[in-house]
Amino acid sequence: MQEIVEIRNASAGYSNEVVLHNVSLSIQEKDYIGVIGPNGGGKTTLVKLILRLIPPMQGEVIYYGADQRNLIGYLPQVSKTDRSFPISVNEVVLSGLMSANSGLRRFTRSDKSRALEILEMMGIAHLRKKSIGELSGGQMQRAFLGRAIISEPRLLILDEPNTFVDNKFEHDLYELLSHLNERMAIMMVSHDVGTITTYVKTIACVNRNLHYHRSNIITQSQLAAYNCPIQLITHGEVPHTVLGKHHHNHD
Ligand SMILES: Nc1ncnc2c1ncn2[C@@H]1O[C@H](COP(=O)(O)OP(=O)(O)OP(=O)(O)O)[C@@H](O)[C@H]1O
Numbered sequence: 001m002q003e004i005v006e007i008r009n010a011s012a013g014y015s016n017e018v019v020l021h022n023v024s025l026s027i028q029e030k031d032y033i034g035v036i037g038p039n040g041g042g043k044t045t046l047v048k049l050i051l052r053l054i055p056p057m058q059g060e061v062i063y064y065g066a067d068q069r070n071l072i073g074y075l076p077q078v079s080k081t082d083r084s085f086p087i088s089v090n091e092v093v094l095s096g097l098m099s100a101n102s103g104l105r106r107f108t109r110s111d112k113s114r115a116l117e118i119l120e121m122m123g124i125a126h127l128r129k130k131s132i133g134e135l136s137g138g139q140m141q142r143a144f145l146g147r148a149i150i151s152e153p154r155l156l157i158l159d160e161p162n163t164f165v166d167n168k169f170e171h172d173l174y175e176l177l178s179h180l181n182e183r184m185a186i187m188m189v190s191h192d193v194g195t196i197t198t199y200v201k202t203i204a205c206v207n208r209n210l211h212y213h214r215s216n217i218i219t220q221s222q223l224a225a226y227n228c229p230i231q232l233i234t235h236g237e238v239p240h241t242v243l244g245k246h247h248h249n250h251d
Contacts (some may be wrong), residue, residue: 001028001029001030002029002064002072003026003027003028003064003067004027004028004029004031004063004065004066004154004155004185004248005026005027005062005063005064005072005155005221006024006025006026006027006061006062006064006070007023007024007025007046007049007050007056007059007060007061007062007167008024008059008060008061008062009022009023009024009058009059009060010022010023010024010049010056010057010058010059010060010061010091011023011050011056011057011058011059011221012046012049012054012055012056012057013042013045013054013057014054015192017044018057018114018135019045019208020042020045020046020049020206021175021209022058022059022209023046023059023206023209023210023249024059024210025210025212026206027050027085027155027161027185027187028088028185028235029152029154029185030181030185031185031186031187031189031201031202031205032177032178032185032186032199032200032201032202033171033185033186033187033198033200033201033202033203034180034188034190034195034197034199034200034202034203034204034216035047035187035188035189035190035203035204035206036189036190036196036203036204036205036228036230037205037206037207037228037230038207038228038229038230039226041105041206041208042206042207043159043189043205043206044077044146044159044189044245046136046204046206046210047074047157047159047187047189049061050072050157050187051072051074052232065154066069070151070152070154071151071153071154071155071183072154072156072157073148073149073151073155073156073157073158074151074156074158074159075098075141075145075147075148075156075158075159075161076144076159077159077160077163078137078140078141078144078163083132083133083140084133085132085133086131086133086218087130087131087132088128088129088130088131088132089119089124089128089130089131089132089135089143090115090126090128090129090157091148092129092143092144092146092147093115093118093119093143093146094107094111094112094115094150094166095147096146096147096148096149096150096151097111097115097150097151099112114150115146115150115157116128116151118146119146121144121146121176122140122142122143122146122176123172124139124142124143125147126188127139127143137163137166138163138168138169139168140143140167141161141165141173142169142173145161145173145176146156149180149184152183152184154182154184154185155184155185155187156177156180156184156185156186156187156188157186157187157188157189158186158188158189159189160189160190160191161173161177161188161190161201162190162192162195170195174195174198174199177199178199186200187204188200191230193218193230196216197216197217197218198216199216200214200216201216202214202216203216203218204211204224205226205227205228206228207226207227207228207229208227209227211226211227211228213226
């Protein structure tokens with residue numbers, strides 16, 4: 001299996017705090033990794049490390065492959081402030097084609113038809129001329145997902161994609177992700193262990209350290225052994241989490 005990104009013995013954090021201690025992870029083609037862990041455990045810091053938004057304090061983050069421009073697509077956590085962006089849905093999706101090298105060129109006809117294909121795939125083509133602020137949470141999430149995948153990245157990273165999303169769209173979103181997983185690896189941060197165990201293939205438990213669990217089935221005692229205190233409550237077959245309200249206070 002082809003490797004896409006490797007974190008090797010990395011420590012990472014901020015000037016006042018080391019958040020991740022000596023973590024290692026290899027992300028390969030076809031992977032679908034769920035990232036779980038308690039609030040403040042370092043899930044978003046792990047994502048920033050992989051995106052090279054923060055440098056490792058120790059160890060390294062290695063990108064594999066000849067063309068590293070379209071390596072990673074990223075769906076950040078959607079927050080309400082995104083509503084004030086004065087751009088259209090179509091522009092949001094197209095902006096996913098502005099890599100560091102191509103940011104100054106104009107979009108070509110083929111870029112525009114690609115954007116339309118993606119908008120159709122996301123079921124929001126009819127909304128393409130609307131301003132992003134006019135959309136519902138679920139529709140906005142689709143627009144940002146379209147932006148993340150328009151360049152056909154080898155790895156798609158999603159941070160809490162089910163925030164602000166209704167049940168109907170949540171189901172559609174996971175169907176879409178399973179479909180995308182046929183052609184790109186996926187890493188998804190989620191608080192919802194029910195979702196994780198239903199859709200992902202493997203689980204990374206992050207709480208200052210990282211324990212990689214090579215299955216999508218995880219028990220309470222395994223979580224305890226991984227120092228990953230998340231409660232599982234069984235609803236039928238699928239374990240489901242109950243956690244306090246999620247507060248996101250980092251930038
Ligand atoms: N920009 C920053 N500057 C300084 N400290 C930060 C910054 N971002 C996060 N932290 C700190 O790093 C720690 C880990 O935060 P991180 O956001 O990675 O956790 P998380 O697991 O994603 O949490 P949550 O589930 O709440 O999103 C926290 O103690 C947080 O306060």
